[in-house]
Amino acid sequence: MRRPSARGAGYALLALLALSALAAASLLVGVGDLRDAEILAVSRVPRTLALILAGAGMAVAGVIMQLVAQNRFVEPSTAGTADSATLGMLLVTLLAPDAPVVVKMLAAAATALAGTALFLRVLRAMPLRERLTVPLVGIMLGGVVGAASTFIAYRTDMLQFLGTWQAGDVSTVLRGRYELLWLSAVLTFLAYAMADRITIAGLGRDASVNLGLDYRRVVALAIALVASITAVTIATAGTIPFVGLVVPNLVSLVAGDTLRRSLPLVAGAGAGLLLLCDVLGRLIRYPFEIPVGTVMGVVGGGLFLVLLLRRDAGRA
Amino acid sequence: MIETQDLTRRYGDTVVVDGVSLRLPARSFVSIIGANGAGKSSLLSMVSRLLPASAGRAFVDGLDVAATPGDVLARRLGILRQENGIAARVTIRDLVAFGRYPHAKGRLTAADRAHVADALAFLDLEPLADRFLDEVSGGQRQRAHIAMVLAQDTDCILLDEPLNNLDMRHAAGMMGLLRRAVDERGRTIVAVLHDINFASCYSDRIVAMRDGKVVAVGPPEEIVTEAVLREVYGIEVEVVLVRGYRTVFFYR
Ligand SMILES: Nc1ncnc2c1ncn2[C@@H]1O[C@H](COP(=O)(O)OP(=O)(O)OP(=O)(O)O)[C@@H](O)[C@H]1O
Ligand SMILES: [Mg+2]
Numbered sequence: 001m002r003r004p005s006a007r008g009a010g011y012a013l014l015a016l017l018a019l020s021a022l023a024a025a026s027l028l029v030g031v032g033d034l035r036d037a038e039i040l041a042v043s044r045v046p047r048t049l050a051l052i053l054a055g056a057g058m059a060v061a062g063v064i065m066q067l068v069a070q071n072r073f074v075e076p077s078t079a080g081t082a083d084s085a086t087l088g089m090l091l092v093t094l095l096a097p098d099a100p101v102v103v104k105m106l107a108a109a110a111t112a113l114a115g116t117a118l119f120l121r122v123l124r125a126m127p128l129r130e131r132l133t134v135p136l137v138g139i140m141l142g143g144v145v146g147a148a149s150t151f152i153a154y155r156t157d158m159l160q161f162l163g164t165w166q167a168g169d170v171s172t173v174l175r176g177r178y179e180l181l182w183l184s185a186v187l188t189f190l191a192y193a194m195a196d197r198i199t200i201a202g203l204g205r206d207a208s209v210n211l212g213l214d215y216r217r218v219v220a221l222a223i224a225l226v227a228s229i230t231a232v233t234i235a236t237a238g239t240i241p242f243v244g245l246v247v248p249n250l251v252s253l254v255a256g257d258t259l260r261r262s263l264p265l266v267a268g269a270g271a272g273l274l275l276l277c278d279v280l281g282r283l284i285r286y287p288f289e290i291p292v293g294t295v296m297g298v299v300g301g302g303l304f305l306v307l308l309l310r311r312d313a314g315r316a
Numbered sequence: 317m318i319e320t321q322d323l324t325r326r327y328g329d330t331v332v333v334d335g336v337s338l339r340l341p342a343r344s345f346v347s348i349i350g351a352n353g354a355g356k357s358s359l360l361s362m363v364s365r366l367l368p369a370s371a372g373r374a375f376v377d378g379l380d381v382a383a384t385p386g387d388v389l390a391r392r393l394g395i396l397r398q399e400n401g402i403a404a405r406v407t408i409r410d411l412v413a414f415g416r417y418p419h420a421k422g423r424l425t426a427a428d429r430a431h432v433a434d435a436l437a438f439l440d441l442e443p444l445a446d447r448f449l450d451e452v453s454g455g456q457r458q459r460a461h462i463a464m465v466l467a468q469d470t471d472c473i474l475l476d477e478p479l480n481n482l483d484m485r486h487a488a489g490m491m492g493l494l495r496r497a498v499d500e501r502g503r504t505i506v507a508v509l510h511d512i513n514f515a516s517c518y519s520d521r522i523v524a525m526r527d528g529k530v531v532a533v534g535p536p537e538e539i540v541t542e543a544v545l546r547e548v549y550g551i552e553v554e555v556v557l558v559r560g561y562r563t564v565f566f567y568r
Contacts, residue, residue, distance in 0.1 A: 070403050196422040200414055202404035206366050206397050211468075212390025212418045256448055257404040260422075 015268040022275035023048055029282050042175045050170050050178040051278050051292070052271040054237045057184035059270020060191055060263065061229040062244020065116075067202030067257060068222045069123060073135040075244030076112075076230040080141035082239045084115025085231045086165045087149045094156055101180060105235040112227035115145060120223065168240035168293025170278060177236070184232045188267055191225050195259035198222050202257060240293055242300025243270050249307045273299075317342045318363060318472060318504060322372035325358050325528075333358045334528035335372065340521070342377075342471075345498045346506045347515035349539075350525035351549055356508045357398050359525070360474050363506075364395040376472050390418035394468040398476040398508070400461045402450045408460040409445040412436055415467030435467040438493055440486070455481040462490065466497075473497070475507040479514065487511070491518045516540040517561045524548045536562055 026048040027040065062075035069079065076082045088111030092104045119138050123129060126137070146166075153162040170178075191198070200208050201218045208215040233240060247270045255262045274292065277299050281290040318340040325333040333355040340346050348356045361367035363374045365381045374381045376393050394415070406414075412435050416428040424432075436442050439459040444452055449460065458481045465473060478494070479487045495518050497503040509515045515522055515536070522539040524532040525548075532544050540562040545553050553566040 067404055196414075196417065199404060199406065199410075200417065203406070203411075203414070204401065204403050206395075207403075207414075209366055209386060210364070210390065210395045210465075211414060212385075212387035214386060252405050256406055256410070258406050258410045 012265055012268070015265060015272065019052075019268055019272045019275070022272050022279065023052065025279045026051060026275050029279050043173075046175045046178045047170050047173045047278075048275070050173045050181055050237055051274045053178075053181040053184050054168075054170070054233045054240060055243055055271040055274030056267035057181070057188055057229045057233055057270070058240050058243040058274075059247035059266045060188045061226045062270075063248035063251070063257075063259070063263070063266050064191060064198055064222050064226050065244065066248055067198055067259075068219050068226075069120065069134060070202065070204065071129075071131065071134040072249060072252075073131065073245065074138055075242075075248075076116075076226060077142065077239060077241045078135040078245070079138040080115040080119040080145060081112045081227060081230045082234065082241075083142035083145040083149065085109070085112035085227070085234045086162065086239065087111050087115075087145050087152075088231070089165050089235060090149050090153055090158060090162060093161060094152070094158065101235055105180060105183075105231050108231035108235060109224075109228045112231050113224055115141070116223045116227055117220075120219070164238055165234050166239050167291055168238040168296060169291035170237050171289050171291065173237065180232055181236050184229050187225055187229050187232070188263075191222075192259075192263050194218070194221065194225075195263055199257060199259045238293060240274065240296055242296055242304060243273055246300050246303045246307065247273060250303075253307075253310075317375075317377060318506060319375040320359075320363065320372065321374075323359065323362055323369055323374055324371040325355070325362060325367065326370040332528050333362065336525075336528075336530055337372075338523065338530065338533065340504065340506060340523075342504045343498060343502045344504060344520040345495060345518060346504075346521045346523060347519040348506065348508045348523045348525060349510070349512060349515055349548065354525040355528040356525055357476050358528075360395070360476050360506070360508060364393060364474050365389065366395070366397075387418060390468070390470075392470050393472045393474065394465040394470040395473075396461055396465050396475040396478055398480070400457065402457070405448050405450055407446050407448055408441055408452065408456075408463075409436065411449060411460055412441075412445075412463045412467050415464035415469075418468060431467045431469055435463040438466060439463045440489075453481075455483060455486065458482060459486065459490075471502075472504045473506070475505065477508050477510065479509065479511060487514065494518070512540065512545070512564045513561075516563065540564060 027044045065074050065076060065079055066072055085108040088108035089104055092099060092107035119141055122137055123134060149162060153159045197213060197218045200211055200213055205215050248266055251262050251265045251269055255265055277295040278292040281292050281295040284290055320336050320338045323333060323336045336359055350356050362369045413432050416424055416431060420428045436445050439462060441459055441463055444456055449457055462478055478490060482490060491514050494505050498505055519536055522536055523530055524539055524544060531547055532539055540555060542553055542555055553564050556563050556565055
């Protein structure tokens with residue numbers, strides 16, 4: 001059997017090639033004449049970058065969430081994080097409609113953090129933490145928060161805004177409206193700097209304490225990263241489901257969970273998957289577009305089912 | 317050296333560790349024995365700061381475990397829990413390398429790598445080193461966790477049932493390894509053991525617990541007797557001398 005690091009390097013190279021091809025496709029596919037440099041600069045390049053940054057960010061957020069919650073089926077949209085971020089966006093838009101998008105993003109990050117912390121608190125209090133009940137709790141929590149958002153949005157005539165945050169869509173991304181996502185790249189690098197600590201946290205509280213980690217601090221920092229990445233993504237591209245679920249599971253199968261090694265793969269695969277889904281969404285009903293969140297829902301859901309069956313078959 | 321003063325743990329009204337005061341000298345191998353539920357793991361967990369004490373204090377090398385920063389303690393005390401799930405999918409080599417985290421903080425030097433290689437070799441894990449934890453057997457996983465504790469290279473080592481899941485060869489190998497760590501490298505090792513014969517053959521001292529209390533402490537000659545074992549386990553056993561070691565027959 002070959003060493004996982006060798007295997008990892010091979011997959012990394014493949015992933016890089018696939019990623020470049022997908023990025024090129026994303027630049028080329030669409031309505032409009034490519035000889036028009038303006039279209040490239042104003043729309044295609046920003047859109048492609050947004051997809052790469054959002055996909056990588058959400059996949060990284062997913063793997064961090066899975067390690068911290070010690071459960072393979074959680075990610076920001078099944079842990080209350082995404083719905084809490086959306087609620088934050090809604091509230092700050094109501095209270096301070098003219099605030100710059102960075103401020104709105106920060107508010108969303110704060111509520112996302114609160115929601116995720118609440119989710120983890122509920123988990124710790126749960127006597128039986130079975131594999132599938134954990135994400136169910138998160139989905140329920142997200143449902144409650146989401147219902148609150150819908151209620152508020154309905155009363156304040158904000159349902160349309162709510163829709164743009166809840167559904168992932170990059171077709172309106174233009175130069176000047178996606179740059180916030182670079183923050184997600186910064187956060188991803190921060191996560192990489194914490195890779196060992198997050199992996200150790202994934203080994204559990206006792207292992208962390210034994211190795212001298214301040215477990216609570218590491219978990220708090222990790223979910224702050226997750227919440228911020230989620231908030232940035234929702235503020236610019238809306239909620240993108242499944243990337244954070246499918247990608248970490250796939251990467252874990254081939255390269256394991258030692259983040260120092262696997263995080264670049266997770267980020268790359270997340271970017272690739274989102275690019276793929278968006279290009280598909282642009283092609284299926286050409287010249288019309290299907291939002292990337294919708295395509296992702298179908299593709300990701302399918303992949304997830306396959307993974308679920310495979311994992312269960314492979315394990316006792 | 318490990319010391320406890322009146323260490324107590326309660327759950328509601330139930331006292332599971334009841335005012336335990338022990339002084340376990342440095343450079344010795346101490347076994348803790350006792351029936352299921354006697355409070356062995358709870359005692360060890362309090363000494364290793366995994367479980368807060370309800371009352372009393374615990375010291376490792378003179379450091380109060382409740383007041384010493386976690387990373388300082390992590391360079392002096394290594395612990396193995398009774399149960400080690402497969403939380404994250406890491407390779408055995410990575411797991412053992414994490415044992416160096418208290419020293420290396422993620423940047424392994426050549427010396428750190430040597431510790432990791434030694435630990436893998438000591439526990440016969442070299443051929444399995446690049447397998448994921450969820451792709452090996454229970455005993456192999458147990459050995460991986462012990463290798464991690466050894467790679468941590470601490471003066472004091474607390475092991476909760478280190479022989480769990482191990483076959484005869486690896487169990488005897490493990491006890492020999494721990495004994496040498498005490499004799500040759502001056503470690504202080506405390507291990508919870510259910511196999512009284514291993515405890516008898518390898519320990520400098522045995523601590524016998526019942527209902528949260530220490531009922532007897534002493535060298536194997538004093539503890540491995542029909543009277544003490546009757547008190548600790550409530551069964552009749554026969555102690556026979558085999559090659560100079562006190563051995564217990566209790567199988568039927
Ligand atoms: N979280 C808990 N809540 C209530 N009681 C507990 C809890 N954890 C342990 N106990 C009780 O404390 C007592 C001591 O448990 P402990 O795990 O220390 O026993 P042990 O000597 O290690 O047993 P074993 O040989 O089975 O490992 C047991 O009676 C157990 O039921
Ligand atoms: Mg126990």
